[in-house]
Amino acid sequence: MTNAPSGGKGKKVTKKQASRFRYKWLKVIYGKMDDLEAKLRKLDFLLTMLDYKLSALENLIMAKRENVTIYSPTYVHDTAEIGEGTKIGAFCDIGRNVKIGKNCNIQCHVTISNGCKIGNNVFIGPNTSLLNDKYPVSKKLSPVIIEDNAVIGGGVIILPNVKIGKGAVVGAGSVVTRDVPPNTVVCGNPARKICEWEEYANKKSKKKN
Ligand SMILES: CC(C)(COP(=O)(O)OP(=O)(O)OC[C@H]1O[C@@H](n2cnc3c(N)ncnc32)[C@H](O)[C@@H]1OP(=O)(O)O)[C@@H](O)C(=O)NCCC(=O)NCCS
Numbered sequence: 001m002t003n004a005p006s007g008g009k010g011k012k013v014t015k016k017q018a019s020r021f022r023y024k025w026l027k028v029i030y031g032k033m034d035d036l037e038a039k040l041r042k043l044d045f046l047l048t049m050l051d052y053k054l055s056a057l058e059n060l061i062m063a064k065r066e067n068v069t070i071y072s073p074t075y076v077h078d079t080a081e082i083g084e085g086t087k088i089g090a091f092c093d094i095g096r097n098v099k100i101g102k103n104c105n106i107q108c109h110v111t112i113s114n115g116c117k118i119g120n121n122v123f124i125g126p127n128t129s130l131l132n133d134k135y136p137v138s139k140k141l142s143p144v145i146i147e148d149n150a151v152i153g154g155g156v157i158i159l160p161n162v163k164i165g166k167g168a169v170v171g172a173g174s175v176v177t178r179d180v181p182p183n184t185v186v187c188g189n190p191a192r193k194i195c196e197w198e199e200y201a202n203k204k205s206k207k208k209n
Helices: 015-066 197-208
Strands: 184-187 192-196
Touching: 184 197, 192 197
Parallel strands: none
Antiparallel strands: 184 192
16 A cells, blocks of 8 residues: 555555556646657748748849849848849858959859858859868858859869959869969869860860860
């Protein structure tokens, strides 16, 4: 016999009854906890969706104000500046204090790390990353700079602190480890010069004709 809870009437309860009582209530409590957990998970999902919608809305407002086009979902940090006429594809990540000039075309899945600077009329192909931290994780960032009219192919990785000169071209899939002089075409891993801008422009115009 035991003095376990008895409904408050002072009635003696057996150990078996007490453990049944405990089991019953634990089952109820665990059931409620499962319900609560499921509800919290649902709430978390709804909050994520809301966050996504808000960021899409922010992009839309910015686009209306600045005449830029940002396809959703793309994350643009509040402090990023984007010039008039620029288009940014979906699934891009535009970090803190990034500056992008006018009339740029940034295709989908591009990562532009915090502090990187991009001039006017720059093209960046899909899946390209501009990095900013040579020895991660550190607090000293060394962002990439891309000057006006540069063309960066798809799937390119530009290492921290690299400057891509005016009108330079970087071939698809390159890993750029050093500065690229203006009007130079580079490609490969590590990226090396293959020709001058004039040759690229010639081939481009022949392709058009
Ligand atoms: C860089 C690029 C403009 C060079 O074009 P090109 O001048 O016609 O070059 P070629 O095809 O004549 O190739 C010249 C040499 O460079 C090499 N090469 C060309 N592009 C390369 C690249 N992206 N990576 C590594 N090597 C490359 C070629 O293999 C060739 O080497 P070889 O002489 O030993 O055979 C072009 O290859 C490129 O990458 N364009 C970007 C495409 C892109 O990303 N578009 C994004 C929008 S969809």
